[in-house]
Amino acid sequence: MKIGILGCAGRMGKMIAQQAAITSGFELIGGTVRPGSLHEGMNLNSVCEIKNDKNLILTSDITKISRLADVLIDFTHPQSLSNHLQIAAGTQTPIVVGTTGLTSDHYNLLMQTSQKIPIVSASNTSIGVALLNVAVDFMARILDPSYDIEIFEMHHRAKRDVPSGTAITLAHTVASARGQTLKPEACVARTGQRQEGEIGFAVARGGNIYGDVKVMFTDDNEMIELSHRALNRELFAKGALKAAQWVRHAAPGLYSMKDVLGLKNL
Numbered sequence: 001m002k003i004g005i006l007g008c009a010g011r012m013g014k015m016i017a018q019q020a021a022i023t024s025g026f027e028l029i030g031g032t033v034r035p036g037s038l039h040e041g042m043n044l045n046s047v048c049e050i051k052n053d054k055n056l057i058l059t060s061d062i063t064k065i066s067r068l069a070d071v072l073i074d075f076t077h078p079q080s081l082s083n084h085l086q087i088a089a090g091t092q093t094p095i096v097v098g099t100t101g102l103t104s105d106h107y108n109l110l111m112q113t114s115q116k117i118p119i120v121s122a123s124n125t126s127i128g129v130a131l132l133n134v135a136v137d138f139m140a141r142i143l144d145p146s147y148d149i150e151i152f153e154m155h156h157r158a159k160r161d162v163p164s165g166t167a168i169t170l171a172h173t174v175a176s177a178r179g180q181t182l183k184p185e186a187c188v189a190r191t192g193q194r195q196e197g198e199i200g201f202a203v204a205r206g207g208n209i210y211g212d213v214k215v216m217f218t219d220d221n222e223m224i225e226l227s228h229r230a231l232n233r234e235l236f237a238k239g240a241l242k243a244a245q246w247v248r249h250a251a252p253g254l255y256s257m258k259d260v261l262g263l264k265n266l
């Protein structure tokens with residue numbers, strides 16, 4: 001299966017290229033960078049530190065990569081999403097979107113484009129976090145609404161979006177399990193007293209932490225914690241490749257890692 005990586009010189013782009021290079025069934029056909037990026041025109045194999053028979057060059061020509069690829073994998077920046085989706089729809093190329101920090105406008109765009117091509121959008125492509133979402137959904141449904149639910153996340157110092165996409169997805173899971181809609185103002189650090197029924201976030205940034213997330217259910221008598229810790233970036237890359245394999249043969253539509261992993265009905 002031929003894959004093209006959008007954001008190939010980034011932390012995740014490189015990791016996905018490395019995993020694709022050592023996983024049978026995948027052929028990396030190229031990767032993109034921003035126009036004018038330091039990496040434009042550089043050798044993909046040396047930037048991504050992979051061995052590859054082909055002499056691939058990092059390019060800003062997304063259409064070319066989209067035409068060549070069976071599936072695109074996008075780990076870039078929300079600003080690029082609209083362009084990437086338009087091009088993918090134009091070449092009828094299924095796409096996996098791992099970029100986080102997306103707004104409701106981005107989700108509307110994903111929904112619209114998914115009428116033309118299959119899209120997997122996942123704020124976290126790890127299998128562990130997909131399972132964590134299932135467990136959190138279960139807990140939030142079973143526990144009395146009087147349990148306070150708070151979400152803690154910590155990531156590396158260079159992470160741009162706050163709270164992380166993983167934390168926001170978990171908050172949506174909790175809200176939907178409790179029959180609520182997540183309010184945009186819920187996505188902020190606490191500034192005052194806890195309100196009843198609120199879903200709270202706490203965020204920390206530092207060092208090279210790949211991703212820690214914890215959901216706490218607390219009442220007067222007990223605290224139940226469900227957590228996930230990424231020990232490297234490999235798990236996100238492996239999940240993204242799994243999603244690419246799955247989305248290649250999917251019908252047009254917007255899918256999540258739950259679809260990819262067959263967890264939809266849990």
Ligand SMILES: NC(=O)c1ccc[n+]([C@@H]2O[C@H](COP(=O)([O-])OP(=O)(O)OC[C@H]3O[C@@H](n4cnc5c(N)ncnc54)[C@H](OP(=O)(O)O)[C@@H]3O)[C@@H](O)[C@H]2O)c1
Nearest residue numbers: 007009010011012033034037076077079098100123124125
């Ligand atoms: N879904 C998941 O499991 C998961 C896991 C980890 C990270 N992420 C998300 O994936 C995205 C990338 O993470 P990363 O750590 O790889 O980031 P990064 O190291 O900053 O890489 C981002 C890449 O995107 C490119 N890019 C394209 N358009 C851009 C724009 N308008 N502004 C900035 N960069 C742009 C950059 O290209 P140039 O080389 O040209 O600068 C850069 O190489 C983030 O949204 C992050 O939160 C998701």
